[in-house]
Amino acid sequence: MSIFxxxxxxxxxxxxxxxxxxYYGLLxxxxxxxxxxxxxxxxxxxxxxxIPIFATVGDAVAATGANASCVFIPAPGVKAAVMDAAEGGVxxxxxITEGVPxxxxxxxxxxxxRDYPDVQLLGPNCPGIISPGKCNIGITAGHIAKPGxxxxxxxxxxxxxxxxxxxxxxxxxxxxxxxxxxxxPVPGTTFIDCLSRFQDDPETEAIMMFGEIGGSAEEEAAEFxxxxxxxxxxxxxxxxxxxxxxxxxxAGAIISGGKGTADAKMEALRDAxxxxxxxxxxxxxxxxxxxxxx
Amino acid sequence: xxxxxxxxxLFFSRYGIPISPGEVAFTVDEAVAAAEKLGYPVVVKAxxxxxxxxxxxxxxxxxxxxxxxEHATNILGLDIKGHVVHRLWIExxxxxxxxxxxxxxxxxxxxxxxxxxxAQGGVEIEEVAVTDPDxxxxxxxxxxxxxxxxxxxxxVAAAKLDPEATEGAVDxxxxxxxxxxxxxxxxxxxxxxxxxxxxxxxxxxxxxTVDDNAVFRHPDYEEYDEIQHRDEREAAAHEKxxxxxxxxxxxxxxxxxxxxxMSTVDIVSQVGGxxxxxxxxxxxxxxxxxxxxxxVINNDPKVQSIFINIFGGITKGEEVANGIITALGRVQIDxxxxxxxxxxxxxxxxxxxxxxxxxxxxxxxxMLEAARTAVALAEGAxx
Numbered sequence: 200m201s202i203f204x205x206x207x208x209x210x211x212x213x214x215x216x217x218x219x220x221x222y223y224g225l226l227x228x229x230x231x232x233x234x235x236x237x238x239x240x241x242x243x244x245x246x247x248x249x250i251p252i253f254a255t256v257g258d259a260v261a262a263t264g265a266n267a268s269c270v271f272i273p274a275p276g277v278k279a280a281v282m283d284a285a286e287g288g289v290x291x292x293x294x295i296t297e298g299v300p301x302x303x304x305x306x307x308x309x310x311x312x313r314d315y316p317d318v319q320l321l322g323p324n325c326p327g328i329i330s331p332g333k334c335n336i337g338i339t340a341g342h343i344a345k346p347g348x349x350x351x352x353x354x355x356x357x358x359x360x361x362x363x364x365x366x367x368x369x370x371x372x373x374x375x376x377x378x379x380x381x382x383x384p385v386p387g388t389t390f391i392d393c394l395s396r397f398q399d400d401p402e403t404e405a406i407m408m409f410g411e412i413g414g415s416a417e418e419e420a421a422e423f424x425x426x427x428x429x430x431x432x433x434x435x436x437x438x439x440x441x442x443x444x445x446x447x448x449x450a451g452a453i454i455s456g457g458k459g460t461a462d463a464k465m466e467a468l469r470d471a472x473x474x475x476x477x478x479x480x481x482x483x484x485x486x487x488x489x490x491x492x493x
Numbered sequence: 494x495x496x497x498x499x500x501x502x503l504f505f506s507r508y509g510i511p512i513s514p515g516e517v518a519f520t521v522d523e524a525v526a527a528a529e530k531l532g533y534p535v536v537v538k539a540x541x542x543x544x545x546x547x548x549x550x551x552x553x554x555x556x557x558x559x560x561x562x563e564h565a566t567n568i569l570g571l572d573i574k575g576h577v578v579h580r581l582w583i584e585x586x587x588x589x590x591x592x593x594x595x596x597x598x599x600x601x602x603x604x605x606x607x608x609x610x611x612a613q614g615g616v617e618i619e620e621v622a623v624t625d626p627d628x629x630x631x632x633x634x635x636x637x638x639x640x641x642x643x644x645x646x647x648x649v650a651a652a653k654l655d656p657e658a659t660e661g662a663v664d665x666x667x668x669x670x671x672x673x674x675x676x677x678x679x680x681x682x683x684x685x686x687x688x689x690x691x692x693x694x695x696x697x698x699x700x701x702t703v704d705d706n707a708v709f710r711h712p713d714y715e716e717y718d719e720i721q722h723r724d725e726r727e728a729a730a731h732e733k734x735x736x737x738x739x740x741x742x743x744x745x746x747x748x749x750x751x752x753x754x755m756s757t758v759d760i761v762s763q764v765g766g767x768x769x770x771x772x773x774x775x776x777x778x779x780x781x782x783x784x785x786x787x788x789v790i791n792n793d794p795k796v797q798s799i800f801i802n803i804f805g806g807i808t809k810g811e812e813v814a815n816g817i818i819t820a821l822g823r824v825q826i827d828x829x830x831x832x833x834x835x836x837x838x839x840x841x842x843x844x845x846x847x848x849x850x851x852x853x854x855x856x857x858x859x860m861l862e863a864a865r866t867a868v869a870l871a872e873g874a875x876x
Contacts, residue, residue, distance in 0.1 A: 226807070275709050300707035301599055302677050306636040308604050313637060340806035340837055356752020361806045365836055382751060384601050411752060414601040437755040440740075440762040441771070448736045448751025448773040450706065451601070456619055461759075478760050480861060 201330030201376040202351065202396035202403075203291055203319060203388075204267065208334050211236040211256055211265040211289065213272050213280045215247050220271030223295070223338050224250070227269075230341040232334050235263040238283070256287025267291040269327065269336045274298040277323060281307045285315040293336050294322035294387070301450070304385035311387075320387025324450070326357035326379035329364075339364070339377070347373030349404035349493060350486060353393035355382050355416070355449070356437060359409045359479055366483035367407075372490050375403045382411065382449025390420035398428050405431045405489050407482065408473070412438030413452045413459040421467035431489045432473045435482040436461045494703050494717045497540040499582040501699030505683075508672040510665050511695040515584035524565035525558060527583040533557055534586040537564040541576040542722050544617075549573040554586060576722060587697060591655055592685035594618055594629075595666060596700075597673040606634040606673070610652040610666070614685035640670040654688075661694025662686070677707030726770065726793050733785040735772060742767025743871040745790035745799040745828065747783070749774050749808075757802045760860055766868030769796045779812075780819035787824045797871035799830045800863060810834060810842025818849060829870045832856045833863035 210227070214220035215237025225248060228234040236251055236259035243254035253259040256268055268284040270277060270293065277299045284292045304323060311318050321328060327337015332346030343361060345368040352374055354360040360379050367374060378393050380386045390408060397403045406428070410417040417436060424432055439461040441447050443454040454460055465475045474489070476482030496504065502512045514531055517540070518524035528535045539551030546552050551573050553564040561583070571578045592615035600607035611629045613621050621628055630652035634640050642663065649662050665686065673681040682700040689695070708714045723731060723739075730737030736751065740758070744766045748754035754773040761768045770790065774782045783801075790796055803813050813834055821830075829852065834842050846856055855870075857863035 274706065298706045300677050300704050300710070301679065302636065302674060302704065302707070305599060305604060305606065309635050309637045313635075338807065343806065343837060354752075356750065356755075358748075358750025358804050358806070359752035359756060361750075361836065362753065362804055365804070384599060385604050409752070411755060416601075419602065435756075437752050437759060439759045440768065441755060441758070442738070442740065445738045445771075447738060447755050447771055452751060452755070477763060478860065479756055480859065 200400050200402045201333055202393065202400055203376065203378065204328055204330050204334040204336060206333040208267050208291070209233045209235045209263060209265045210267045210269055210336055211238060211259040211263070213238045213256065213268055213270045213284065215239070215250060215271070216242050216252060217271055221247055223271065227335050230335040232336060235265050256284045256289060260288045265289060267336065268293070270294040270296060272296060274300070278303040278307055281320065282310070285311055285318050290318055292318060292320045293325070293327050294320065295325065295327060295337050297324040299323040299383065301384045304383060308385050308387060321378065322381045322387055324383040325381030325386070326360060328376065328378050330376045331374050337379070339379070343368055344377060345371070345373040348375045348402045349373070349490060350407055351375045351397035351400065351403035352377040352407045353390055354379055354409035355411050356409060359437060362479045363407055363409060363483065366480065367486065370483065370487045372487065375400060382451050384414070384451045390416055391423045394420060394423055394428055398430060403430065404493050405433070405486060407486055408432055408434045410434065410436045410464055411449065411452050412436070412441050412447065412454050412461050415459065417464035418467045421471040421473065424473060425471040433476065433482050433486045433489065434468045434473045435476045435479055436464045494705055494714065494721055495542045496701040496703065496717055497542065497580065497720060498538065498699050499540055500717065501701035502696065504676060504701055505672060505696055505699055508668045510668045510672065511693065513585045513587055513695065513697070515582055518565065518581045518583055519579065521562060521565045521569060524581050524583055525562050528555060528561035529558060531583060531585045535561060536584045536586050537561060537568060538582045538584060539568045539571060539573060539578040540580040540582055541573050541578055542720070543574045543576045546573060551578060587687060588690040589687050590690045591658065591688040593654055593658070593662070593687070594621070594684045595669060595686045596680065596682035597670055598680045600633060603633050606636060608632045608634060608640070608648065608666070608670070610648060612653050618684065634670065640667060642667060657692050658688040658694050665694055665696070677704045677710060678702060679704050726789060729792060730772070730789045733789065735774065735786060735789060737789060738771040740768050740770050741795065742769045743795055743797040744867050745769045745793060745796040746802070747772050747774060747786045747790065747799065748802040749804060753802060753804055757800065757860070760864045761800065761868060764861070764864045764868050766864070766871060769793055780816045783816045783820035784823045787820055787826055791824060791826050791828070796828050797874035798828050798867045799826070800867040801830060801832045802860060802863065803834050805834065805836035805839060805842065807837070810836065810838035810840070811845060814842035814845040817846065821849070821854070829853045829855065831863050831867040831870065833858070833860055
């Protein structure tokens with residue numbers, strides 16, 4: 200089984216008429232994702248390579264039965280796009296856009312939680328989600344992921360996620376679902392959301408978790424693993440040598456006030472029984488060892 | 494982006510938060526003129542984006558024109574933890590009765606705004622948090638609800654500020670929250686927030702960080718961009734729109750994606766080398782971006798070898814190889830380069846790079862081997 204999405208997920212692309220939205224929307228369709236609609240208030244009634252365009256997500260849901268959305272709208276419009284999706288009735292919203300103001304993220308995270316508690320937001324600033332062979336929403340290259348299982352992946356970094364997928368594929372190991380939660384300060388989906396789903400998913404037998412410096416999400420995940428996760432977990436944390444006070448590419452990847460260091464995160468994870476690799480390759484090898492013993 | 498104290502104060506005053514009268518000065522003469530205009534005593538304050546100004550001699554009280562001139566002369570050009578003082582803030586001195594602390598920031602774990610208020614101000618709040626955590630009253634504000642006056646009043650009461658400061662503090666905190674939200678700030682801190690001997694509450698200092706991602710809503714924030722503390726390399730990279738952080742080692746690093754770039758910095762250290770930088774060229778690896786990245790690294794005199802670490806996802810190996818070959822044709826590189834290319838169509842990309850390989854341009858199949866080679870080359874060059 201996969202988490203959050205599967206072969207029945209019908210996706211509306213907000214911003215399908217833009218260059219990024221079109222490029223990835225069509226790639227996702229080619230992969231096999233049910234790309235059923237796009238939105239653009241100024242182009243309602245038109246289509247993009249056969250995919251109908253609607254004014255709002257609500258219109259797209261009514262006409263196509265879409266139950267997920269993928270947002271490729273530029274940062275200034277993301278807040279409105281997320282609310283359009285929630286009001287429109289989709290239950291899973293993936294925001295790929297980077298550069299969304301932190302105050303907007305905090306606002307729509309809490310607004311969804313209060314008024315649309317059954318809606319799951321993924322991102323912003325994330326590569327999306329792929330359930331190999333079933334559904335790919337976002338910017339992950341589909342062919343680097345081997346379908347099946349037994350590994351579930353959750354990661355804060357896009358390229359490290361690809362690296363993990365690729366290394367597992369090279370070793371002949373399949374993936375149930377790979378979730379990129381993104382590197383922003385207020386991610387809609389957390390490590391814990393994914394760990395909890397993977398723990399409950401019978402086809403996921405081991406979990407790979409890639410974190411990075413900044414915040415305390417990895418420490419919270421470690422506590423959750425200790426209390427709730429019985430499946431083996433392998434982890435890698437990027438940024439061991441990052442200097443304090445400097446943003447390492449991602450808005451959320453910053454060590455401030457001595458908090459959020461990679462060492463503290465690795466320590467917490469080891470304490471929770473997680474196997475921690477010192478680089479992505481080592482993490483891949485640790486996972487191969489675990490899968491061989493399953 | 495961080496603001497200078499005076500910029501933070503002017504930002505606060507736009508929201509009605511009381512501050513002391515003051516003026517910014519770039520020269521000694523401007524400082525003296527400002528002091529004369531404001532009337533003595535004045536405080537001459539170094540404007541730098543780092544803490545510990547007082548200890549470094551960057552904050553001085555002047556009671557007359559001679560002292561104002563003397564302090565301004567001494568402080569301008571002063572080096573405070575690597576930050577050279579180019580601006581002063583000349584401010585009318587205040588009679589301080591009490592010093593408090595107030596701030597708003599985002600609590601990433603709670604996903605809400607965190608307000609902190611303490612009757613113990615003027616010292617590092619991290620210090621108070623350790624020595625006397627109960628002295629900090631905290632509230633978590635849901636961004637959808639905002640901060641109400643009733644909640645703010647309870648908060649002030651919980652912090653046990655002096656009774657005569659209550660009304661002024663409630664007023665300032667409500668305005669501070671407005672400034673924090675409306676101004677898209679990552680941090681709004683007043684330390685100290687003072688009660689004067691005349692019973693007025695005002696901001697004696699201002700520490701403000703605004704969200705780079707929100708500049709589209711605040712075009713005036715562009716003025717803060719140029720004051721950010723960057724070394725020469727960081728400034729050059731910033732101009733080219735590259736995500737670059739300067740470090741002080743000898744192995745230059747180029748990678749695609751923030752996570753992979755961080756991971757590359759780590760692995761170079763793990764195999765005994767010293768990274769010269771963090772540089773993320775983003776998802777693709779086209780020739781323009783690659784050439785720009787190579788130029789920035791090439792201008793770093795400490796760099797003895799360069800490690801290009803690319804994982805091709807949707808951008809295919811042959812496109813990456815093309816980008817690298819084209820970029821190398823455009824930029825004359827001094828240090829030897831080690832490439833690791835993996836991912837989609839990596840073999841095709843490697844084949845294309847093959848004829849270009851030499852002692853100055855090597856290729857390794859894995860991240861680890863490439864890191865070792867780059868580190869060995871850097872060490873060999875420094876001997």
